[in-house]
Amino acid sequence: MQRFNILWADDEIELLKPHIMFLEQKGYKVTGVNSGADALDIIDNQNFDVVFLDEMMPGMTGLETLQQIKVLKPQVPVVMITKSEEEHIMEDAIGSKIADYLIKPLNPNQILLSVKKILQNKQLVSEKTNMSYQQDFRNISMELGDDLDYEEWINIYKKLIFWDLEIDSTTNKSMQEVLEMQLSEANSTFGKYIKENYESWLNDSEVNKPLLSHQVMKKKVFPEIKAGKSLFFIVIDNLRFDQWKVLEPMILEHFHLEEESAYFSILPTTTAFARNAIFSGMMPLEMSKKHPQLWENEDTDEGKNNNEEEFLKLHLQRAGIKSKFSYHKVIHVNQGKQLLEQLPNLVHNELNVMVYNFVDMLSHARTDLQMIRELAPDESAYRSLTKSWFEHSPLFDMLKKIADLGQKVIITTDHGTVRVNKPYKIVGDRNVSTNLRYKQGKNLNYESGKIMEVRKPEALHLPKLNVSSSYVFAVEDYFFAYPNNYNYYVNYFKDTFQHGGISLEEMIVPIISLNSRKNSV
Known part of the structure; x- marks a missing residue:
């Protein structure tokens, strides 16, 4: 464990020895001083990870010392400790951007919790988040194997977004790649779900369907x-x-x-x-x-x-x-x-x-x-x-x-939009629509597979320019690319955010x- 340095200023510092020994047993190094002036002298010459500051000290008060610390070392977190529960003291301390506020008599675990919250918050949150996602990863994987309805798809997508934002907010993003793989798997399954159900949503009044x-x-x-x-x-x-x-x-x-x-x-x-x-x-x-x-x-x-x-x-x-x-x-x-x-x-x-x-x-x-x-x-x-x-x-x-x-x-x-990465070759005449995630036109030539083909646009309540017009929609993170000047086209549009096709994000x-x-x- 990283050894953190704590500065503790209190005019009764000798009486706090049991608390200091408790923290040192937990791996923290604690330096004790008797006054605000001593705290300022030592903090000007040494680096500390957190400062404990008694509010009721003779001479320079805790609040006065706090203001000076914020000038000398504005990034150092300060915990204000006081016997008083007066509201104006709390407000002054909070307004001065303290990290925490403790009221005497102190409890050793209360102090430890404050220290961990300030100094190890990001590490502990990262560990807990990664562990929790690992547990939910299995649940989501099992759900993806079920025959899901539209409400269950919304819930899965919201879960994936929740974990994406949670992992993104941590310092250790070790599960990010796993999450991206799971989202990719979800989009693959979602594409099949839309192919099987979308037409019935539009034409069958009896089926369970989402708001469109x-x-x-x-x-x-x-x-x-x-x-x-x-x-x-x-x-x-x-x-x-x-x-x-x-x-x-x-x-x-x-x-x-x-x-x-x-x-x-x-x-x-x-x-x-x-x-x-x-x-x-x-x-x-x-x-x-x-x-x-x-x-x-x-x-x-x-x-x-x-x-x-x-x-x-x-x-x-x-x-x-x-x-x-x-x-x-x-x-x-x-x-x-x-x-x-x-x-x-x-x-x-x-x-x-x-x-x-x-x-x-x-x-x-x-x-x-x-x-x-x-x-x-x-x-x-x-x-x-x-x-x-x-x-x-x-x-x-x-x-x-x-x-x-x-x-x-x-x-x-x-x-919405989806970040596209995989090109999908398609051939069409000059009148084919230009969108990268869907194409409308006649005589479209492509390899069947990772797309949704719509030979009868009217079945999806879509207009068509010609009698033989059809639509094709990209799924997952594919995007359509023409064989002409293929490499330039792919390099230009790969890893861009596009819309028009079928994905959870869109x-x-x-x-x-x-x-x-x-x-x-």
């Missing part, structure tokens, strides 16, 4: 629209479930979590298909047939999501909802700031829909810009970059102000209901 993109507003949003209240429905494009989990603690400082659930993004898991389905309440084939003036096919150069507001308006009309609503799409920071300035007017609407495109832009930038790839080389860094953006974004400012106004929020996304996405903390006061 085109049902989100009808099932989750419309029931929450209330007269005299303002509901904010916020869609963060391309937000994975693990990214939501790193944003969640910041958001829950201002809101109560009413419900954290998940829904399945429709195929293809792209903005053009999945997000249009959210706002229209229809599957893509129905959109293209009933509103051809609003639906943009793959062969057009027009933006595929330019008509979301109109789709939303028609959706509300079909549902018989006459509430006043607004729709805003935020792509640039200035647009976010301008929208924030409109908030006092927006609260007079019963429904406010906001689309934030930053996370989608981040995934594309990571593909195109080497600097972003280096900033976000893996999922952990990708989450961190998302968190950093959100913390300083107009969206977070918007949420804080909505909370201050006591309003309710529903947050979701249209799909299809199982969060939908969150929040209520302002002010409403519980």
Whole structure:
């Protein structure tokens, strides 16, 4: 065990000898001094891992000594020890960023717990986390061998995200590779599950099925629209479930979590298909047939999501909802700031829909810009970059102000992304769609196997450009690559975040209901 050095300052240090001997028997080296002044002299010349500081010392008090220690050695953790339980002393000590606060009479185990919590926390957490995941690894592996339904798949994915975040927060990431292998196994099994069940979800009213993109507003949003209240429905494009989990603690400082659930993004898991389905309440084939003036096919150069507001308006009309609503799409920071300035007017609407495109832009930038790839080389860094953006974004400012106004929020996304690593050769004509995780076109040529083939698009409620058009979807972490200039193409797109296909990360996405903390006061 690493030998840690402890400095203990107390004007009755001789009376604490039993506690010091106890710590030394546990492997710690303890240096005792009688005053704050002596503590400052010795800490200026020696390095200590933690300082125990009595608050009630003659001359320089513990709080005064603490302030000087923070100037000399700001990173050294300090434990304040006092006989007093006065609240203002506690507040002063906590405000000075102490590591712990102990009240006399001291208990040896109480002291040991404080030391371990401060000095060995990361090591102990790492060991416990790795041991706990090893135990759960077997449970998850056994579950993956069962015939799972959609709810069980959501639970498995949430478990894998939980362990990913837990292991990522430890210093010893020895189980990270094992977790990645288990996630890969889960995605392989999930791909087979979607191939076997997705069509029946869309066409068989009797089967047990998850909430899908085109049902989100009808099932989750419309029931929450209330007269005299303002509901904010916020869609963060391309937000994975693990990214939501790193944003969640910041958001829950201002809101109560009413419900954290998940829904399945429709195929293809792209903005053009999945997000249009959210706002229209229809599957893509129905959109293209009933509103051809609003639906943009793959062969057009027009933006595929330019008509979301109109789709939303028609959706509300079909549902018989006459509430006043607004729709805003935020792509640039200035647009976010301008929208924030409109908030006092927006609260007079019963429904406010906001689309934030930053996370989608981040995934594309990571593909195109080497600097972003280096900033976000893996999922952990990708989450961190998302968190950093959100913390300083107009969206977070918007949420804080909505909370201050006591309003309710529903947050979701249209799909997630998966980091792709394995190329899959495909051949098609110049009109084949360009997405790396799915292809639509005629005369597609590929090797059957690690893909989902859809010869009859109408069975999945998908439009087709030609009579012979078909779709193919990549599963796991595959991406489609053309034989022409193959090596360049593969090297450019390998290890990038893509969407459009079938994976846990792309299809199982969060939908969150929040209520302002002010409403519980």
